[in-house]
Structures are given as structure tokens and as C-alpha cells.
Amino acid sequence: MLAEFDLIARYFDRSAGRALGVDVGIGDDGAVLNLATGNSLVVVTDAIVEGVHFPVYTPAHAVGYRALAVNLSDIAAMGANPRWASLALALPDADAEWVAGFAAGFFLLADAYDVELIGGDTVSGPLVATVTVHGEVAADMAVLRSNASEGDAIYVTGNPGDAVAGRLCEGDTDAEHYLAERFLYPTPRVHEGLSLNGIASAMIDISDGLHADLGHLLLASGLGAELRLDALPLSAELLETVGRDQAIEMALLGGDDYELCFTVPADQDAVFQALVSSWDCSVTHIGITVAAEGQRWQDDAQQLYAVPDSGFDHFVVAAHELPEDAE
Amino acid sequence: MLAEFDLIARYFDRSAGRALGVDVGIGDDGAVLNLATGNSLVVVTDAIVEGVHFPVYTPAHAVGYRALAVNLSDIAAMGANPRWASLALALPDADAEWVAGFAAGFFLLADAYDVELIGGDTVSGPLVATVTVHGEVAADMAVLRSNASEGDAIYVTGNPGDAVAGRLCEGDTDAEHYLAERFLYPTPRVHEGLSLNGIASAMIDISDGLHADLGHLLLASGLGAELRLDALPLSAELLETVGRDQAIEMALLGGDDYELCFTVPADQDAVFQALVSSWDCSVTHIGITVAAEGQRWQDDAQQLYAVPDSGFDHFVVAAHELPEDAE
Numbered sequence: 001m002l003a004e005f006d007l008i009a010r011y012f013d014r015s016a017g018r019a020l021g022v023d024v025g026i027g028d029d030g031a032v033l034n035l036a037t038g039n040s041l042v043v044v045t046d047a048i049v050e051g052v053h054f055p056v057y058t059p060a061h062a063v064g065y066r067a068l069a070v071n072l073s074d075i076a077a078m079g080a081n082p083r084w085a086s087l088a089l090a091l092p093d094a095d096a097e098w099v100a101g102f103a104a105g106f107f108l109l110a111d112a113y114d115v116e117l118i119g120g121d122t123v124s125g126p127l128v129a130t131v132t133v134h135g136e137v138a139a140d141m142a143v144l145r146s147n148a149s150e151g152d153a154i155y156v157t158g159n160p161g162d163a164v165a166g167r168l169c170e171g172d173t174d175a176e177h178y179l180a181e182r183f184l185y186p187t188p189r190v191h192e193g194l195s196l197n198g199i200a201s202a203m204i205d206i207s208d209g210l211h212a213d214l215g216h217l218l219l220a221s222g223l224g225a226e227l228r229l230d231a232l233p234l235s236a237e238l239l240e241t242v243g244r245d246q247a248i249e250m251a252l253l254g255g256d257d258y259e260l261c262f263t264v265p266a267d268q269d270a271v272f273q274a275l276v277s278s279w280d281c282s283v284t285h286i287g288i289t290v291a292a293e294g295q296r297w298q299d300d301a302q303q304l305y306a307v308p309d310s311g312f313d314h315f316v317v318a319a320h321e322l323p324e325d326a327e
Numbered sequence: 328m329l330a331e332f333d334l335i336a337r338y339f340d341r342s343a344g345r346a347l348g349v350d351v352g353i354g355d356d357g358a359v360l361n362l363a364t365g366n367s368l369v370v371v372t373d374a375i376v377e378g379v380h381f382p383v384y385t386p387a388h389a390v391g392y393r394a395l396a397v398n399l400s401d402i403a404a405m406g407a408n409p410r411w412a413s414l415a416l417a418l419p420d421a422d423a424e425w426v427a428g429f430a431a432g433f434f435l436l437a438d439a440y441d442v443e444l445i446g447g448d449t450v451s452g453p454l455v456a457t458v459t460v461h462g463e464v465a466a467d468m469a470v471l472r473s474n475a476s477e478g479d480a481i482y483v484t485g486n487p488g489d490a491v492a493g494r495l496c497e498g499d500t501d502a503e504h505y506l507a508e509r510f511l512y513p514t515p516r517v518h519e520g521l522s523l524n525g526i527a528s529a530m531i532d533i534s535d536g537l538h539a540d541l542g543h544l545l546l547a548s549g550l551g552a553e554l555r556l557d558a559l560p561l562s563a564e565l566l567e568t569v570g571r572d573q574a575i576e577m578a579l580l581g582g583d584d585y586e587l588c589f590t591v592p593a594d595q596d597a598v599f600q601a602l603v604s605s606w607d608c609s610v611t612h613i614g615i616t617v618a619a620e621g622q623r624w625q626d627d628a629q630q631l632y633a634v635p636d637s638g639f640d641h642f643v644v645a646a647h648e649l650p651e652d653a654e
Contacts, residue, residue, distance in 0.1 A: 024471060028405070028472050030401050030402060032368070041360040043357055044357035044358075052452050088372050120372055130415040134370065
């Protein structure tokens with residue numbers, strides 16, 4: 001059993017290699033940070049709870065990765081550059097092996113995007129990891145949800161639906177294994193979100209499902225959307241595993257994707273097309289914003305698709321999906 | 328049962344009365360904040376867990392107050408001005424009455440110090456409240472733990488020991504009731520910490536007990552201390568409730584006080600004495616820093632007092648103090 005200070009010092013303190021902008025990191029009552037002149041600070045916070053946001057048997061490495069990934073996804077959706085993270089980790093016991101795995105997963109992602117851990121708190125308790133990420137953005141340049149205009153094109157990155165399928169499947173086939181990895185190790189679209197700054201009119205990340213999160217964007221912008229069901233970028237692995245009908249439902253309602261959904265005005269289209277040609281991830285045009293409220297998804301036969309039971313709610317999911325071996 | 332978005336909107340979103348420096352508050356993927364020119368950002372994070380940091384029967388109002396108070400105390404110990412808070416609240420169920428009480432306690436303190444809630448996350452899970460507070464401080468002016476010099480006077484605010492006594496007592500007498508209030512509603516020394524900027528050479532807040540936290544300050548500064556046991560500011564209520572011997576142990580080892588311990592160089596003494604005459608809380612000179620490492624506490628008879636079993640550890644406390652009606 002390790003004491004709190006040992007845990008922080010052993011696995012999380014990297015103050016020797018302190019990054020630019022960090023005057024004081026781990027080891028004092030707080031961290032002291034300096035923004036570049038003319039920049040605003042973007043702050044996001046997300047907590048993940050064992051048995052709710054990830055199953056109880058999830059490897060520590062994936063939990064550490066995920067705790068940071070869900071926050072980087074929010075920073076990306078603001079078109080900001082992630083810089084500094086703080087971590088509050090509640091742990092049932094001070095298991096050094098578990099903490100080492102968590103730290104390895106956390107830093108795998110932190111290092112990939114040059115994010116420095118600047119402080120935190122390790123406490124005894126049920127497994128909850130809360131991360132706050134601080135990003136920078138040029139003043140007045142954050143990409144909000146509320147700024148889309150009528151006639152903007154609607155895009156989504158990656159393959160929505162894979163994550164929820166990966167969470168629910170057994171991992172028996174190659175396809176299921178792929179989906180499980182998409183759930184355990186979602187790729188926050190950090191570079192993509194940052195590069196959309198000045199191009200996208202509005203943006204959101206898909207944590208609660210494409211239908212719900214696009215709904216938040218449209219509501220904030222006072223718009224509706226015409227969307228094409230056949231344009232949904234369903235992965236081959238998802239189609240193979242659950243079939244087309246279920247794949248569509250998972251893509252629209254599943255959640256946990258951490259892809260970006262955003263709008264691009266017509267006058268930015270040329271710049272946007274040039275930009276995405278250099279991206280590592282796919283991006284798909286799924287529809288267009290319109291003045292009339294609501295989402296209208298049309299299927300191949302030009303019929304209106306009735307989105308089943310919209311909306312994702314953590315509390316409902318908690319009650320329904322809590323694994324039986326959780327308390 | 329309320330959905331997550333309802334909970335945030337109903338109890339935590341006050342975006343109508345947005346404070347200075349907040350371009351985007353609750354309602355987007357992240358908040359966008361602007362520091363005053365020439366200022367650095369101070370970031371602190373603390374999590375509190377039911378059954379570990381507060382008993383399971385603690386009123387929601389006190390939990391909300393405490394979640395913010397422990398973080399404001401850290402900001403105060405940096406000599407910074409608290410500005411913005413984000414909150415991640417894991418809740419076993421979406422009990423509107425409980426959340427309303429929590430929010431009332433949280434905002435009681437937030438309003439007292441003009442701190443704005445700029446974002447957060449409400450998730451299903453065991454009761455854990457994680458708060459991150461962002462403060463401002465003039466560049467290079469944060470008060471660190473590591474900057475004390477030999478011969479600096481050591482001070483402590485308020486009455487250490489009251490909080491742990493209040494946590495353990497039954498609340499049957501007026502004195503016990505007073506102590507219980509000190510535990511439930513600790514006063515973060517925000518104004519005092521801020522006013523010590525430029526005067527105190529080093530500072531820390533007492534969350535783990537005076538002996539342990541002064542120890543952190545001394546270690547960071549590469550110093551030791553000569554201290555006077557009879558100078559310890561033991562409250563009349565603490566002495567009445569537990570007697571002098573136990574009061575001393577609680578003041579040195581108890582934790583949860585959220586008082587400030589700091590050092591003042593001789594050449595700042597006149598300014599300091601003038602300053603503290605205007606403070607609402609007491610402040611006590613308890614000793615002096617010396618070159619030789621370690622803390623030497625002398626009692627009335629000039630005998631060295633052996634501090635019993637030093638150090639406070641959340642994990643140990645969790646195992647020993649977890650109420651029996653907790654899981």
C-alpha cells in the first residue's frame with residue numbers, strides 16, 4: 001500500500017521535463033500557468049465512473065487513456081489547442097500496479113498531443129477519474145455550437161456507432177475486436193478540431209450520440225437539418241457485426257464515439273476540402289442545415305426515417321447497463 | 328428522476344449573470360476565459376468522496392460548500408485571487424432535492440468570493456465531487472512553499488484541531504456544536520492569502536494537519552523549524568471538549584482545518600503586523616525557521632515534545648474512519 005504522496009510522485013510527477021507556459025507544476029498547492037499573449041483559455045471537465053462510463057473489467061491502461069481522451073475531444077470541439085491537464089483520481093485502494101497502468105495510458109495520449117499534467121488529487125474512494133483540460137485559442141476564435149447558419153454543410157468524422165457496438169460485443173471476431181478497441185481507445189480529433197478553427201461555423205463532439213449531439217448544435221444555432229441516412233459512415237466492422245438496421249441506430253444513438261460533428265459554410269468549402277485531404281481520419285458530408293427546426297433523416301427510398309427514442313442519458317444508461325458484477 | 332441536462336440547467340447554469348473574463352460559460356463543450364494582461368493562471372483540483380472526506384450523513388448543503396471550500400483554500404495558499412470554478416459531480420441518483428441543497432451550499436461560498444461556475448459534468452456514480460478552481464495572480468507573484476528563508480517567522484491562522492474534533496464529536500454541547508460547524512463549514516482564508524502576496528515568503532494550507540503541511544513547506548524550502556507548543560492557538564471549545572493533551576494532538580495531526588500556515592521574513596514584519604490588524608480571523612506566531620531540518624516543538628517546561636506518529640494519509644483514514652453504514 002502506497003501513501004498518496006508516493007503515488008503522485010512515483011507515477012504522475014514529471015516536473016523535471018516541464019513544458020512551456022508552466023511556471024509551477026505538481027508539488028505546490030496549485031499550478032501556475034502562462035497563456036500566450038492574445039490567447040483565451042478553454043477549460044473542459046469530464047468525469048468517468050467505473051461501471052457507468054466503462055465496465056468494471058476495463059484495463060487500467062484503457063481507463064487512464066479514456067479519462068484524458070474524453071476531455072481532449074471537448075477541447076477539439078472548441079477548435080482549441082490542448083495544453084495542460086489536471087487529474088483527480090478516486091481509487092478503492094492504492095494498488096501500485098493499477099496506478100502504473102492508468103498512468104501509462106494517460107501519458108500515452110498526453111505525450112501524443114503534448115499535454116502536460118500540471119496537478120491533481122489522489123483520494124480513497126470508488127473508482128472515479130475526473131480530468132480538467134486547459135487549452136488555448138486565439139481571442140474570440142473558439143468554435144461554438146451556436147454559430148451555424150442556414151445552408152451550412154454538416155460533416156462528421158470517423159465512424160459513429162463503432163464505440164457502442166464495441167462496448168456491447170464479446171470481441172470474438174476480428175470485427176468485434178476492432179469495435180472493442182474503438183470503444184476502449186477512442187481517438188480524440190485534436191488536430192482536426194484545431195485545424196477547423198476559422199473554417200467550421202459550429203462544432204460539437206459526439207459523446208452522447210450523433211442524433212443527440214447534432215441536436216444540441218442545431219438547438220444552440222436555432223436551426224434544423226436535412227440529413228441523408230445512406231450517407232452515414234457505417235464501418236464495415238459495424239455492418240458485419242450487427243447488420244445495417246442496428247448499425248444505423250447505433251450510429252445515431254450510441255454515444256461514446258468522440259468524433260466531431262461540425263458545419264461548414266459554402267464560402268469555406270474550397271478551403272475545407274483542401275484541408276481534409278491531409279487528415280488521417282475520414283470525414284463525411286451527411287446533410288445540410290435548414291431553417292425549420294428538427295432533424296429529418298431520409299433513407300434511400302426518400303422516405304423519412306423515424307429515429308427511435310432519441311436522446312442518451314447517463315442516468316438511464318447507468319441503470320440499464322451496469323454490469324452484474326458491479327455493486 | 329431528472330436528466331443530466333435538466334440538472335445542470337436547473338441548478339448550476341447562471342450564464343445570464345456572466346462575470347467579467349468569461350466569454351463562454353456553461354452550455355458549450357468548454358468554457359472560454361480571459362485573464363487580465365500580465366497575470367498568470369493558478370489551477371487547483373480537489374476531490375471529496377462520501378464516506379472518506381465527509382460522513383455519509385453530511386447534509387448536501389455542507390457537501391456543496393466543502394467541495395468548493397477545500398479548493399479556495401488551495402488558491403488562497405498560492406496568494407491568488409479565485410475567479411472561476413468547474414465542477415464534476417458523480418451522484419448515485421438524480422435526486423433534485425439533494426442537488427438543490429448542494430448547489431445552494433456551493434453558491435453560498437462562490438458568491439461570497441465572487442467565483443463563477445464556468446462548467447462541469449454531472450454523472451451517475453458513487454458520490455464524488457471534484458472541483459477545479461482557476462485563480463489569477465500577477466506574473467511571478469504566486470506564493471510557493473519553497474521560498475522560505477532561515478529566520479522567517481512562522482504563523483498560522485485560526486484554530487487548528489477544531490475541524491477533526493468536530494468531525495469526531497457528537498455535537499451534544501455548545502462547544503461540540505461549534506466544532507462540528509468548523510468541520511462542516513471551514514472558512515477558506517481567501518482574503519488573507521491574497522493579502523499576503525508580496526509579504527509571506529512561503530505558504531501552504533492545512534488540509535493534512537499542521538505538522539504534516541508545515542513539514543511540506545519546510546522540506547520544499549530546505550529548512551527546519553523551532554516551534555512553541557504553548558503558542559498553539561487551541562480554541563476554548565476544543566480544550567473544553569477534549570482536554571489539552573488531545574487538543575495538541577488534534578491541532579498538530581488532525582487535518583481538515585483549511586487554515587493557512589506561512590512564513591514572514593523579518594523585513595516584512597512591520598507591513599505584516601499592520602496588515603493582520605484588519606483581518607477577521609486570528610493569526611498566531613508559532614515559531615521560526617532554522618537551517619537544521621525537522622520540526623522541534625518545545626513545551627512550557629522547555630522540554631522537546633515528541634509529536635506522535637506523524638503524517639496524515641487519506642488511505643489510512645479511509646480504512647479507519649469509514650462509517651459503518653457506508654459500504
